[in-house]
Amino acid sequence: MAPSPPPPLSSAPHGRTGRPRVTSRAQILAAARRLIDEDGWEKLTIRRLAAEMGIGATTLYHHIQGKDDLLVLLLNHYIGEIERPRLPSDPRDRIVAAATAMHDALAAWPWAAEVLTADGFVGLLDESSLWMVEAIVAAADDYGCTPPQTVDVFRSIWYYTVGEILVRSRSPHRRADRELPTFRETFDASRVPHLAALGDQWAALAARDIYPQGLRAFVDGLLAQATSTKPDGAD
Amino acid sequence: MAPSPPPPLSSAPHGRTGRPRVTSRAQILAAARRLIDEDGWEKLTIRRLAAEMGIGATTLYHHIQGKDDLLVLLLNHYIGEIERPRLPSDPRDRIVAAATAMHDALAAWPWAAEVLTADGFVGLLDESSLWMVEAIVAAADDYGCTPPQTVDVFRSIWYYTVGEILVRSRSPHRRADRELPTFRETFDASRVPHLAALGDQWAALAARDIYPQGLRAFVDGLLAQATSTKPDGAD
DNA sequence: GCTACTTTCGGAACATGTTCGGAAAGTCGG
DNA sequence: CCGACTTTCCGAACATGTTCCGAAAGTAGC
Numbered sequence: 001m002a003p004s005p006p007p008p009l010s011s012a013p014h015g016r017t018g019r020p021r022v023t024s025r026a027q028i029l030a031a032a033r034r035l036i037d038e039d040g041w042e043k044l045t046i047r048r049l050a051a052e053m054g055i056g057a058t059t060l061y062h063h064i065q066g067k068d069d070l071l072v073l074l075l076n077h078y079i080g081e082i083e084r085p086r087l088p089s090d091p092r093d094r095i096v097a098a099a100t101a102m103h104d105a106l107a108a109w110p111w112a113a114e115v116l117t118a119d120g121f122v123g124l125l126d127e128s129s130l131w132m133v134e135a136i137v138a139a140a141d142d143y144g145c146t147p148p149q150t151v152d153v154f155r156s157i158w159y160y161t162v163g164e165i166l167v168r169s170r171s172p173h174r175r176a177d178r179e180l181p182t183f184r185e186t187f188d189a190s191r192v193p194h195l196a197a198l199g200d201q202w203a204a205l206a207a208r209d210i211y212p213q214g215l216r217a218f219v220d221g222l223l224a225q226a227t228s229t230k231p232d233g234a235d
Numbered sequence: 236m237a238p239s240p241p242p243p244l245s246s247a248p249h250g251r252t253g254r255p256r257v258t259s260r261a262q263i264l265a266a267a268r269r270l271i272d273e274d275g276w277e278k279l280t281i282r283r284l285a286a287e288m289g290i291g292a293t294t295l296y297h298h299i300q301g302k303d304d305l306l307v308l309l310l311n312h313y314i315g316e317i318e319r320p321r322l323p324s325d326p327r328d329r330i331v332a333a334a335t336a337m338h339d340a341l342a343a344w345p346w347a348a349e350v351l352t353a354d355g356f357v358g359l360l361d362e363s364s365l366w367m368v369e370a371i372v373a374a375a376d377d378y379g380c381t382p383p384q385t386v387d388v389f390r391s392i393w394y395y396t397v398g399e400i401l402v403r404s405r406s407p408h409r410r411a412d413r414e415l416p417t418f419r420e421t422f423d424a425s426r427v428p429h430l431a432a433l434g435d436q437w438a439a440l441a442a443r444d445i446y447p448q449g450l451r452a453f454v455d456g457l458l459a460q461a462t463s464t465k466p467d468g469a470d
Numbered sequence: 471g472c473t474a475c476t477t478t479c480g481g482a483a484c485a486t487g488t489t490c491g492g493a494a495a496g497t498c499g500g
Numbered sequence: 501c502c503g504a505c506t507t508t509c510c511g512a513a514c515a516t517g518t519t520c521c522g523a524a525a526g527t528a529g530c
Contacts, residue, residue: 016496016497016506016507017496017497017498017505017506017507018495018496018497018505018506018507018508019494019495019496019506019507019508019509020495020496020507020508021507021508021509022508022509045485045486045487046486046487046488047485047486047487050510055509055510056509056510056511057487057488057510057511058488058489058490058509058510058511058512059508059509059510061487061488061489062507062508062509066487066488067486067487067488113352116401117348117401117402117404117405118405119405119406120406121402127422127423127426127427128426130422130426130427130430131426131427133427133430134426134427134428134429134430137429137430137433138428138429141429147433147436147440148440150429150433151433151436151437151440151441152440152443152445152448152449155441155445155449156395156445156449156452156453158398158402159395159398159399159402159446159449160391160394160395160398160453161398162397162398162401162402163393163394163395163396163397163398163399163401164394164398166351166352166397166398166401167352167356167393167394167397169352170352170353170354171354171355187362187365188362191362191363191365191366191369192362192365192366192368192369193369193373194369194372194373194376194385195365195368195369195372198372198382198385198386201382201386202386205382205383205386205387206386206390210387210390210391213387213460214387214390214391214394214457216456216460217391217453217456217457217459217460218391218395218452218453218456218457219456220455220456220459220460221451221452221453221454221455221456221457221459222449222452222453222456224452224455224456225448225451225452225455251476251477251526251527252475252476252477252526252527252528253475253476253477253478253525253526253527254476254477254478254479254524254525254526255477255478255525255526256477256478256479257478257479280515280516280517281516281517281518282515282516282517285480290479290480291479291480291481292480292481292517292518293479293480293481293482293518293519293520294478294479294480296517296518296519297477297478297479301517301518302516302517302518
Protein backbone atom coordinates (compact mmCIF):
# COMPACT_ATOMS: atom_id res chain seq x y z
CA MET A 1 0.00 0.00 0.00
CA ALA A 2 2.78 2.41 -0.88
CA PRO A 3 1.74 4.08 -4.12
CA SER A 4 4.84 6.22 -4.06
CA PRO A 5 6.25 5.83 -7.56
CA PRO A 6 9.62 4.17 -7.35
CA PRO A 7 12.56 5.96 -8.91
CA PRO A 8 13.77 4.69 -12.26
CA LEU A 9 15.54 1.40 -12.09
CA SER A 10 18.74 2.14 -13.92
CA SER A 11 19.39 5.79 -13.23
CA ALA A 12 19.27 5.57 -9.46
CA PRO A 13 19.90 2.02 -8.37
CA HIS A 14 21.63 2.99 -5.16
CA GLY A 15 20.94 5.82 -2.81
CA ARG A 16 17.99 4.18 -1.21
CA THR A 17 17.95 1.84 1.68
CA GLY A 18 16.57 -1.66 1.45
CA ARG A 19 16.86 -4.53 -0.95
CA PRO A 20 17.20 -3.31 -4.51
CA ARG A 21 14.39 -3.92 -6.93
CA VAL A 22 14.85 -6.65 -9.45
CA THR A 23 12.33 -5.26 -11.90
CA SER A 24 10.26 -2.21 -12.70
CA ARG A 25 6.73 -1.54 -13.71
CA ALA A 26 7.90 -0.56 -17.16
CA GLN A 27 9.64 -3.89 -17.58
CA ILE A 28 6.51 -5.70 -16.48
CA LEU A 29 4.41 -3.84 -19.01
CA ALA A 30 6.93 -4.54 -21.74
CA ALA A 31 6.97 -8.24 -20.93
CA ALA A 32 3.18 -8.33 -20.85
CA ARG A 33 3.01 -6.70 -24.26
CA ARG A 34 5.50 -9.21 -25.56
CA LEU A 35 3.45 -12.11 -24.27
CA ILE A 36 0.26 -10.72 -25.73
CA ASP A 37 1.84 -10.10 -29.09
CA GLU A 38 3.36 -13.54 -29.23
CA ASP A 39 0.82 -15.87 -27.71
CA GLY A 40 -2.35 -13.86 -27.50
CA TRP A 41 -3.85 -12.15 -24.52
CA GLU A 42 -5.51 -15.31 -23.24
CA LYS A 43 -2.12 -16.72 -22.44
CA LEU A 44 -1.26 -13.76 -20.28
CA THR A 45 -1.34 -15.08 -16.74
CA ILE A 46 0.41 -13.79 -13.70
CA ARG A 47 2.57 -16.84 -13.41
CA ARG A 48 3.49 -16.85 -17.10
CA LEU A 49 4.36 -13.23 -16.96
CA ALA A 50 6.55 -13.79 -13.93
CA ALA A 51 8.22 -16.76 -15.57
CA GLU A 52 8.85 -14.73 -18.70
CA MET A 53 10.67 -12.21 -16.55
CA GLY A 54 12.43 -14.80 -14.44
CA ILE A 55 10.94 -13.60 -11.19
CA GLY A 56 8.47 -15.00 -8.70
CA ALA A 57 4.83 -14.57 -9.38
CA THR A 58 4.27 -12.92 -6.06
CA THR A 59 6.82 -10.28 -6.84
CA LEU A 60 4.56 -8.82 -9.49
CA TYR A 61 2.12 -7.78 -6.83
CA HIS A 62 4.63 -5.34 -5.45
CA HIS A 63 4.63 -3.45 -8.73
CA ILE A 64 1.04 -3.72 -9.87
CA GLN A 65 -2.18 -3.84 -7.91
CA GLY A 66 -3.43 -6.95 -9.60
CA LYS A 67 -4.27 -8.30 -13.01
CA ASP A 68 -7.03 -5.81 -13.65
CA ASP A 69 -4.68 -3.01 -12.85
CA LEU A 70 -2.15 -4.48 -15.25
CA LEU A 71 -4.71 -4.65 -18.03
CA VAL A 72 -5.76 -1.06 -17.49
CA LEU A 73 -2.15 0.03 -17.67
CA LEU A 74 -1.69 -1.92 -20.87
CA LEU A 75 -4.83 -0.48 -22.35
CA ASN A 76 -3.69 3.00 -21.49
CA HIS A 77 -0.50 2.35 -23.32
CA TYR A 78 -2.21 1.10 -26.45
CA ILE A 79 -4.85 3.81 -26.48
CA GLY A 80 -2.24 6.47 -25.92
CA GLU A 81 -0.59 5.44 -29.15
CA ILE A 82 -3.69 5.90 -31.24
CA GLU A 83 -3.48 8.93 -33.40
CA ARG A 84 -6.17 11.48 -32.82
CA PRO A 85 -8.47 11.84 -35.79
CA ARG A 86 -9.47 15.27 -36.95
CA LEU A 87 -12.84 15.87 -35.45
CA PRO A 88 -15.69 17.61 -37.27
CA SER A 89 -16.59 21.08 -36.20
CA ASP A 90 -20.28 20.38 -35.83
CA PRO A 91 -20.79 19.33 -32.21
CA ARG A 92 -23.15 16.50 -33.06
CA ASP A 93 -20.80 15.05 -35.64
CA ARG A 94 -17.92 15.55 -33.26
CA ILE A 95 -19.58 13.50 -30.56
CA VAL A 96 -20.26 10.72 -33.03
CA ALA A 97 -16.70 10.79 -34.31
CA ALA A 98 -15.13 10.84 -30.87
CA ALA A 99 -17.38 8.12 -29.54
CA THR A 100 -16.67 5.98 -32.57
CA ALA A 101 -12.96 6.45 -32.05
CA MET A 102 -13.37 5.49 -28.41
CA HIS A 103 -15.39 2.45 -29.35
CA ASP A 104 -12.97 1.31 -31.98
CA ALA A 105 -10.00 1.80 -29.71
CA LEU A 106 -11.56 -0.37 -27.02
CA ALA A 107 -12.99 -2.93 -29.38
CA ALA A 108 -9.58 -3.47 -30.89
CA TRP A 109 -8.39 -5.19 -27.73
CA PRO A 110 -10.44 -8.21 -26.77
CA TRP A 111 -9.11 -8.14 -23.26
CA ALA A 112 -10.41 -4.62 -22.85
CA ALA A 113 -13.73 -6.25 -22.11
CA GLU A 114 -12.18 -7.71 -18.98
CA VAL A 115 -11.66 -4.35 -17.39
CA LEU A 116 -14.15 -2.08 -19.10
CA THR A 117 -16.58 -2.35 -16.25
CA ALA A 118 -13.94 -2.17 -13.57
CA ASP A 119 -14.66 0.38 -10.92
CA GLY A 120 -14.57 3.83 -12.44
CA PHE A 121 -12.78 2.80 -15.54
CA VAL A 122 -12.74 6.20 -17.19
CA GLY A 123 -11.17 7.64 -14.09
CA LEU A 124 -8.29 5.22 -14.48
CA LEU A 125 -7.38 6.38 -17.94
CA ASP A 126 -4.28 8.38 -18.65
CA GLU A 127 -4.51 11.90 -19.81
CA SER A 128 -3.19 10.73 -23.15
CA SER A 129 -6.18 8.48 -23.53
CA LEU A 130 -8.75 10.90 -22.26
CA TRP A 131 -8.96 13.09 -25.34
CA MET A 132 -11.89 11.01 -26.53
CA VAL A 133 -13.79 11.72 -23.37
CA GLU A 134 -12.71 15.33 -23.47
CA ALA A 135 -13.88 15.67 -27.05
CA ILE A 136 -17.34 14.36 -26.26
CA VAL A 137 -17.67 16.57 -23.23
CA ALA A 138 -16.41 19.59 -25.10
CA ALA A 139 -18.77 19.00 -27.98
CA ALA A 140 -21.76 18.62 -25.70
CA ASP A 141 -20.71 21.81 -24.00
CA ASP A 142 -20.40 23.55 -27.35
CA TYR A 143 -23.84 22.37 -28.23
CA GLY A 144 -25.17 24.25 -25.26
CA CYS A 145 -25.55 21.49 -22.73
CA THR A 146 -25.37 22.34 -19.07
CA PRO A 147 -22.80 20.49 -16.98
CA PRO A 148 -25.33 17.91 -15.79
CA GLN A 149 -26.58 17.42 -19.30
CA THR A 150 -23.05 17.08 -20.57
CA VAL A 151 -22.20 14.41 -18.06
CA ASP A 152 -25.43 12.63 -18.83
CA VAL A 153 -24.68 12.65 -22.53
CA PHE A 154 -21.30 11.12 -21.98
CA ARG A 155 -22.47 8.53 -19.51
CA SER A 156 -25.30 7.44 -21.78
CA ILE A 157 -22.95 7.04 -24.69
CA TRP A 158 -20.52 5.25 -22.43
CA TYR A 159 -23.13 2.73 -21.34
CA TYR A 160 -24.09 2.04 -24.91
CA THR A 161 -20.48 1.67 -25.96
CA VAL A 162 -19.53 -0.59 -23.10
CA GLY A 163 -22.57 -2.76 -23.64
CA GLU A 164 -21.90 -3.14 -27.31
CA ILE A 165 -18.29 -4.09 -26.80
CA LEU A 166 -19.01 -6.54 -24.03
CA VAL A 167 -21.86 -8.30 -25.72
CA ARG A 168 -20.07 -8.60 -29.01
CA SER A 169 -16.78 -9.66 -27.46
CA ARG A 170 -18.39 -12.66 -25.83
CA SER A 171 -20.66 -13.67 -28.66
CA PRO A 172 -18.15 -15.28 -31.03
CA HIS A 173 -17.03 -17.57 -28.25
CA ARG A 174 -19.90 -19.93 -28.43
CA ARG A 175 -20.23 -19.81 -32.16
CA ALA A 176 -16.84 -21.46 -32.40
CA ASP A 177 -17.38 -23.90 -29.57
CA ARG A 178 -20.84 -25.13 -30.27
CA GLU A 179 -23.21 -24.60 -33.07
CA LEU A 180 -25.63 -22.35 -31.30
CA PRO A 181 -26.22 -19.07 -33.01
CA THR A 182 -26.28 -15.86 -31.02
CA PHE A 183 -29.99 -16.21 -30.62
CA ARG A 184 -32.10 -19.27 -30.58
CA GLU A 185 -33.86 -19.95 -33.80
CA THR A 186 -37.15 -21.32 -32.64
CA PHE A 187 -39.55 -19.61 -30.32
CA ASP A 188 -42.94 -20.58 -29.03
CA ALA A 189 -45.26 -18.79 -31.44
CA SER A 190 -48.09 -18.73 -28.94
CA ARG A 191 -46.14 -16.98 -26.21
CA VAL A 192 -43.75 -14.81 -28.18
CA PRO A 193 -45.34 -14.46 -31.59
CA HIS A 194 -43.18 -11.63 -32.87
CA LEU A 195 -39.97 -13.36 -31.90
CA ALA A 196 -41.22 -16.51 -33.53
CA ALA A 197 -42.11 -14.56 -36.64
CA LEU A 198 -38.62 -13.19 -36.87
CA GLY A 199 -37.39 -16.72 -36.50
CA ASP A 200 -34.11 -17.46 -38.09
CA GLN A 201 -33.80 -13.99 -39.48
CA TRP A 202 -32.67 -12.84 -36.06
CA ALA A 203 -29.35 -14.61 -36.17
CA ALA A 204 -28.41 -13.04 -39.47
CA LEU A 205 -29.65 -9.62 -38.47
CA ALA A 206 -27.88 -9.72 -35.13
CA ALA A 207 -24.58 -10.42 -36.80
CA ARG A 208 -24.45 -6.99 -38.36
CA ASP A 209 -22.47 -4.17 -36.80
CA ILE A 210 -24.93 -1.50 -35.81
CA TYR A 211 -22.85 0.51 -33.39
CA PRO A 212 -22.40 3.61 -35.56
CA GLN A 213 -26.00 3.65 -36.59
CA GLY A 214 -27.30 3.27 -33.06
CA LEU A 215 -24.83 5.84 -31.85
CA ARG A 216 -26.13 8.43 -34.27
CA ALA A 217 -29.68 7.78 -33.21
CA PHE A 218 -28.67 8.02 -29.58
CA VAL A 219 -26.77 11.26 -29.97
CA ASP A 220 -29.67 12.78 -31.84
CA GLY A 221 -32.05 11.79 -29.10
CA LEU A 222 -29.77 12.96 -26.32
CA LEU A 223 -29.11 16.36 -27.84
CA ALA A 224 -32.75 16.87 -28.65
CA GLN A 225 -33.62 16.02 -25.09
CA ALA A 226 -31.00 18.36 -23.72
CA THR A 227 -32.22 21.36 -25.65
CA SER A 228 -35.87 20.72 -24.94
CA THR A 229 -35.43 20.28 -21.21
CA LYS A 230 -35.18 23.15 -18.80
CA PRO A 231 -31.45 23.50 -18.19
CA ASP A 232 -32.22 23.98 -14.52
CA GLY A 233 -32.84 20.31 -14.21
CA ALA A 234 -36.13 19.97 -12.35
CA ASP A 235 -35.15 17.04 -10.18
CA MET B 236 -26.64 -26.67 8.41
CA ALA B 237 -27.93 -29.41 6.19
CA PRO B 238 -31.69 -29.25 6.30
CA SER B 239 -32.00 -31.23 3.13
CA PRO B 240 -30.51 -34.70 3.22
CA PRO B 241 -30.73 -36.78 0.10
CA PRO B 242 -33.93 -38.82 0.42
CA PRO B 243 -36.62 -37.02 -1.62
CA LEU B 244 -35.66 -38.67 -4.86
CA SER B 245 -38.03 -41.51 -4.07
CA SER B 246 -40.44 -40.64 -6.83
CA ALA B 247 -37.79 -41.24 -9.44
CA PRO B 248 -38.93 -43.88 -11.86
CA HIS B 249 -36.97 -47.09 -11.58
CA GLY B 250 -37.40 -48.15 -15.12
CA ARG B 251 -33.98 -46.92 -16.06
CA THR B 252 -30.67 -48.70 -15.96
CA GLY B 253 -27.59 -47.37 -14.29
CA ARG B 254 -26.77 -45.84 -10.95
CA PRO B 255 -29.68 -43.81 -9.64
CA ARG B 256 -29.34 -40.08 -9.38
CA VAL B 257 -28.71 -38.66 -5.99
CA THR B 258 -30.01 -35.22 -6.86
CA SER B 259 -31.87 -33.31 -9.47
CA ARG B 260 -31.48 -30.00 -11.24
CA ALA B 261 -34.49 -28.66 -9.38
CA GLN B 262 -32.89 -29.49 -6.05
CA ILE B 263 -29.69 -27.80 -7.11
CA LEU B 264 -31.55 -24.65 -8.04
CA ALA B 265 -33.46 -24.70 -4.78
CA ALA B 266 -30.27 -25.09 -2.78
CA ALA B 267 -28.63 -22.29 -4.74
CA ARG B 268 -31.55 -20.00 -4.03
CA ARG B 269 -31.35 -20.88 -0.37
CA LEU B 270 -27.65 -20.05 -0.24
CA ILE B 271 -28.17 -16.78 -2.03
CA ASP B 272 -31.00 -15.76 0.22
CA GLU B 273 -29.11 -16.65 3.36
CA ASP B 274 -25.54 -15.64 2.73
CA GLY B 275 -25.65 -13.50 -0.37
CA TRP B 276 -24.79 -14.41 -3.90
CA GLU B 277 -21.08 -13.84 -3.39
CA LYS B 278 -20.98 -16.85 -1.12
CA LEU B 279 -22.45 -19.07 -3.79
CA THR B 280 -19.58 -21.28 -4.91
CA ILE B 281 -19.70 -24.66 -6.50
CA ARG B 282 -18.11 -26.32 -3.51
CA ARG B 283 -20.38 -24.58 -1.02
CA LEU B 284 -23.40 -25.51 -3.02
CA ALA B 285 -22.30 -29.12 -3.18
CA ALA B 286 -21.58 -29.16 0.55
CA GLU B 287 -24.99 -27.69 1.26
CA MET B 288 -26.50 -30.56 -0.63
CA GLY B 289 -24.20 -33.15 0.84
CA ILE B 290 -22.80 -34.24 -2.50
CA GLY B 291 -19.45 -33.95 -4.23
CA ALA B 292 -18.64 -30.78 -6.06
CA THR B 293 -17.94 -32.64 -9.23
CA THR B 294 -21.37 -34.16 -9.21
CA LEU B 295 -22.92 -30.80 -9.87
CA TYR B 296 -21.35 -30.76 -13.27
CA HIS B 297 -23.48 -33.69 -14.32
CA HIS B 298 -26.59 -31.61 -13.78
CA ILE B 299 -25.52 -28.14 -14.86
CA GLN B 300 -23.12 -27.01 -17.51
CA GLY B 301 -21.15 -24.79 -15.19
CA LYS B 302 -21.56 -21.87 -12.90
CA ASP B 303 -22.65 -19.49 -15.64
CA ASP B 304 -25.30 -21.92 -16.68
CA LEU B 305 -26.46 -22.17 -13.10
CA LEU B 306 -26.73 -18.40 -12.79
CA VAL B 307 -28.73 -18.14 -15.99
CA LEU B 308 -31.12 -20.79 -14.74
CA LEU B 309 -31.49 -18.93 -11.48
CA LEU B 310 -32.08 -15.66 -13.24
CA ASN B 311 -34.71 -17.25 -15.40
CA HIS B 312 -36.48 -18.42 -12.30
CA TYR B 313 -36.46 -15.01 -10.68
CA ILE B 314 -37.43 -13.14 -13.82
CA GLY B 315 -40.19 -15.58 -14.50
CA GLU B 316 -41.79 -14.65 -11.21
CA ILE B 317 -41.94 -10.97 -11.99
CA GLU B 318 -45.44 -9.85 -12.69
CA ARG B 319 -45.95 -8.33 -16.08
CA PRO B 320 -46.80 -4.67 -15.92
CA ARG B 321 -49.59 -3.33 -18.05
CA LEU B 322 -47.87 -1.80 -21.01
CA PRO B 323 -48.96 1.46 -22.63
CA SER B 324 -50.65 1.28 -25.97
CA ASP B 325 -48.43 3.85 -27.62
CA PRO B 326 -45.55 1.90 -29.18
CA ARG B 327 -42.92 4.36 -28.08
CA ASP B 328 -44.10 4.34 -24.49
CA ARG B 329 -44.42 0.62 -24.63
CA ILE B 330 -40.82 0.18 -25.64
CA VAL B 331 -39.72 2.42 -22.81
CA ALA B 332 -41.88 0.59 -20.30
CA ALA B 333 -40.78 -2.85 -21.40
CA ALA B 334 -37.13 -1.91 -21.51
CA THR B 335 -37.38 -0.35 -18.08
CA ALA B 336 -38.97 -3.51 -16.74
CA MET B 337 -36.21 -5.54 -18.31
CA HIS B 338 -33.58 -3.27 -16.85
CA ASP B 339 -35.08 -3.30 -13.39
CA ALA B 340 -35.47 -7.06 -13.41
CA LEU B 341 -31.83 -7.56 -14.27
CA ALA B 342 -30.52 -4.80 -12.05
CA ALA B 343 -32.29 -6.35 -9.08
CA TRP B 344 -29.86 -9.25 -9.06
CA PRO B 345 -26.25 -8.18 -8.72
CA TRP B 346 -25.04 -11.51 -9.98
CA ALA B 347 -26.94 -10.97 -13.18
CA ALA B 348 -23.97 -8.88 -14.24
CA GLU B 349 -21.89 -12.04 -14.18
CA VAL B 350 -23.82 -13.64 -16.99
CA LEU B 351 -25.38 -10.73 -18.85
CA THR B 352 -22.71 -10.78 -21.49
CA ALA B 353 -22.55 -14.54 -21.72
CA ASP B 354 -22.85 -15.86 -25.21
CA GLY B 355 -26.24 -15.06 -26.60
CA PHE B 356 -27.78 -14.32 -23.28
CA VAL B 357 -31.21 -13.44 -24.59
CA GLY B 358 -31.34 -16.73 -26.40
CA LEU B 359 -30.88 -18.52 -23.10
CA LEU B 360 -33.93 -16.97 -21.50
CA ASP B 361 -37.04 -18.94 -20.81
CA GLU B 362 -40.22 -18.15 -22.62
CA SER B 363 -41.60 -16.91 -19.33
CA SER B 364 -38.87 -14.29 -19.20
CA LEU B 365 -38.99 -13.34 -22.83
CA TRP B 366 -42.15 -11.25 -22.70
CA MET B 367 -39.99 -8.16 -22.21
CA VAL B 368 -38.12 -8.84 -25.39
CA GLU B 369 -41.32 -9.77 -27.15
CA ALA B 370 -42.95 -6.53 -26.00
CA ILE B 371 -40.15 -4.40 -27.37
CA VAL B 372 -40.10 -6.25 -30.66
CA ALA B 373 -43.86 -6.11 -30.96
CA ALA B 374 -43.93 -2.39 -30.22
CA ALA B 375 -41.25 -1.64 -32.77
CA ASP B 376 -43.20 -3.66 -35.26
CA ASP B 377 -46.37 -1.78 -34.40
CA TYR B 378 -44.54 1.44 -34.93
CA GLY B 379 -43.87 0.40 -38.47
CA CYS B 380 -40.32 -0.85 -38.27
CA THR B 381 -39.16 -3.41 -40.74
CA PRO B 382 -37.73 -6.66 -39.33
CA PRO B 383 -34.16 -5.44 -39.60
CA GLN B 384 -35.08 -2.16 -37.98
CA THR B 385 -36.93 -3.95 -35.24
CA VAL B 386 -33.95 -6.13 -34.42
CA ASP B 387 -31.70 -3.11 -34.50
CA VAL B 388 -33.94 -1.25 -32.10
CA PHE B 389 -33.89 -4.08 -29.64
CA ARG B 390 -30.18 -4.69 -29.91
CA SER B 391 -29.38 -1.02 -29.40
CA ILE B 392 -31.54 -0.86 -26.33
CA TRP B 393 -30.02 -4.09 -25.13
CA TYR B 394 -26.49 -2.73 -25.42
CA TYR B 395 -27.42 0.37 -23.52
CA THR B 396 -29.17 -1.63 -20.83
CA VAL B 397 -26.37 -4.13 -20.40
CA GLY B 398 -23.78 -1.39 -20.27
CA GLU B 399 -25.66 0.55 -17.66
CA ILE B 400 -26.16 -2.46 -15.44
CA LEU B 401 -22.59 -3.64 -15.73
CA VAL B 402 -20.98 -0.30 -15.14
CA ARG B 403 -23.18 0.55 -12.21
CA SER B 404 -22.92 -2.88 -10.65
CA ARG B 405 -19.17 -2.63 -10.41
CA SER B 406 -18.92 0.98 -9.38
CA PRO B 407 -19.92 0.69 -5.72
CA HIS B 408 -17.24 -1.89 -5.21
CA ARG B 409 -14.40 0.49 -5.05
CA ARG B 410 -16.29 3.16 -3.23
CA ALA B 411 -16.51 0.82 -0.28
CA ASP B 412 -13.02 -0.53 -0.57
CA ARG B 413 -11.03 2.56 -1.18
CA GLU B 414 -11.90 6.18 -1.18
CA LEU B 415 -11.74 6.76 -4.88
CA PRO B 416 -14.89 8.18 -6.39
CA THR B 417 -16.21 6.80 -9.61
CA PHE B 418 -14.26 9.37 -11.47
CA ARG B 419 -11.11 11.05 -10.54
CA GLU B 420 -11.52 14.55 -9.25
CA THR B 421 -8.56 16.32 -10.69
CA PHE B 422 -7.66 16.52 -14.34
CA ASP B 423 -4.90 18.28 -16.16
CA ALA B 424 -6.54 21.53 -17.22
CA SER B 425 -4.13 22.01 -20.10
CA ARG B 426 -4.83 18.67 -21.72
CA VAL B 427 -8.46 18.07 -20.83
CA PRO B 428 -9.87 21.50 -20.03
CA HIS B 429 -13.50 20.58 -20.06
CA LEU B 430 -13.02 17.60 -17.79
CA ALA B 431 -10.97 19.76 -15.48
CA ALA B 432 -13.69 22.39 -15.52
CA LEU B 433 -16.26 19.85 -14.49
CA GLY B 434 -13.91 18.85 -11.73
CA ASP B 435 -15.50 17.45 -8.67
CA GLN B 436 -18.98 17.98 -10.03
CA TRP B 437 -18.51 14.83 -12.08
CA ALA B 438 -18.59 12.47 -9.15
CA ALA B 439 -21.87 13.85 -7.88
CA LEU B 440 -23.42 14.00 -11.32
CA ALA B 441 -22.33 10.49 -12.17
CA ALA B 442 -24.01 9.11 -9.09
CA ARG B 443 -27.46 9.89 -10.42
CA ASP B 444 -29.55 7.25 -12.09
CA ILE B 445 -30.06 8.32 -15.67
CA TYR B 446 -31.17 5.09 -17.23
CA PRO B 447 -34.82 6.03 -17.83
CA GLN B 448 -33.90 9.42 -19.17
CA GLY B 449 -31.28 8.09 -21.52
CA LEU B 450 -33.57 5.32 -22.60
CA ARG B 451 -36.26 7.76 -23.65
CA ALA B 452 -33.77 9.77 -25.66
CA PHE B 453 -32.48 6.61 -27.26
CA VAL B 454 -35.89 5.29 -28.21
CA ASP B 455 -36.83 8.64 -29.67
CA GLY B 456 -33.70 8.66 -31.75
CA LEU B 457 -34.06 5.07 -32.86
CA LEU B 458 -37.66 5.40 -33.92
CA ALA B 459 -36.99 8.67 -35.70
CA GLN B 460 -34.14 7.02 -37.55
CA ALA B 461 -36.26 4.03 -38.46
CA THR B 462 -39.03 6.10 -40.02
CA SER B 463 -36.68 8.41 -41.86
CA THR B 464 -34.54 5.66 -43.37
CA LYS B 465 -35.46 3.76 -46.44
CA PRO B 466 -36.86 0.47 -45.16
CA ASP B 467 -34.78 -1.29 -47.76
CA GLY B 468 -31.73 -0.68 -45.64
CA ALA B 469 -29.14 0.95 -47.87
CA ASP B 470 -26.06 -0.56 -46.27
C1' DG C 471 -26.05 -65.69 -7.71
C1' DC C 472 -23.18 -64.14 -11.36
C1' DT C 473 -21.56 -61.51 -15.17
C1' DA C 474 -22.16 -57.70 -18.40
C1' DC C 475 -23.67 -53.23 -19.22
C1' DT C 476 -25.14 -48.55 -18.19
C1' DT C 477 -25.32 -44.48 -15.78
C1' DT C 478 -23.91 -41.59 -12.06
C1' DC C 479 -20.85 -40.23 -8.46
C1' DG C 480 -16.89 -37.88 -6.52
C1' DG C 481 -11.77 -37.63 -5.05
C1' DA C 482 -7.70 -35.98 -6.99
C1' DA C 483 -5.70 -32.85 -9.82
C1' DC C 484 -5.01 -28.57 -12.62
C1' DA C 485 -4.77 -23.60 -13.60
C1' DT C 486 -5.90 -19.36 -12.05
C1' DG C 487 -5.65 -14.81 -9.13
C1' DT C 488 -4.28 -13.56 -4.81
C1' DT C 489 -2.47 -13.31 0.21
C1' DC C 490 0.81 -14.33 4.04
C1' DG C 491 4.92 -14.72 6.44
C1' DG C 492 9.44 -14.91 6.57
C1' DA C 493 13.95 -14.90 4.18
C1' DA C 494 17.15 -12.08 1.41
C1' DA C 495 19.77 -8.04 0.18
C1' DG C 496 20.81 -3.80 0.51
C1' DT C 497 22.04 0.90 3.56
C1' DC C 498 23.24 3.23 7.85
C1' DG C 499 25.29 4.23 12.40
C1' DG C 500 28.79 2.72 15.23
C1' DC D 501 33.32 -5.44 10.57
C1' DC D 502 28.85 -5.66 12.92
C1' DG D 503 24.17 -5.22 14.33
C1' DA D 504 19.80 -2.57 13.30
C1' DC D 505 16.79 -1.09 9.98
C1' DT D 506 14.43 -0.90 5.54
C1' DT D 507 12.73 -2.53 1.48
C1' DT D 508 11.98 -6.14 -1.70
C1' DC D 509 11.55 -10.89 -3.05
C1' DC D 510 9.21 -15.33 -3.36
C1' DG D 511 7.73 -20.24 -1.86
C1' DA D 512 3.79 -21.99 0.19
C1' DA D 513 -0.85 -21.80 0.72
C1' DC D 514 -5.80 -20.66 -0.20
C1' DA D 515 -10.15 -20.41 -2.81
C1' DT D 516 -12.11 -20.82 -7.02
C1' DG D 517 -14.10 -23.11 -11.46
C1' DT D 518 -13.37 -27.02 -13.97
C1' DT D 519 -11.78 -31.65 -15.98
C1' DC D 520 -10.22 -36.66 -15.68
C1' DC D 521 -10.94 -41.10 -14.70
C1' DG D 522 -11.88 -44.83 -11.99
C1' DA D 523 -15.21 -46.50 -8.43
C1' DA D 524 -19.99 -47.19 -7.15
C1' DA D 525 -24.73 -48.59 -7.77
C1' DG D 526 -28.19 -49.82 -10.17
C1' DT D 527 -30.67 -53.07 -14.20
C1' DA D 528 -30.71 -56.96 -17.71
C1' DG D 529 -29.66 -61.45 -19.27
C1' DC D 530 -28.44 -66.02 -17.84
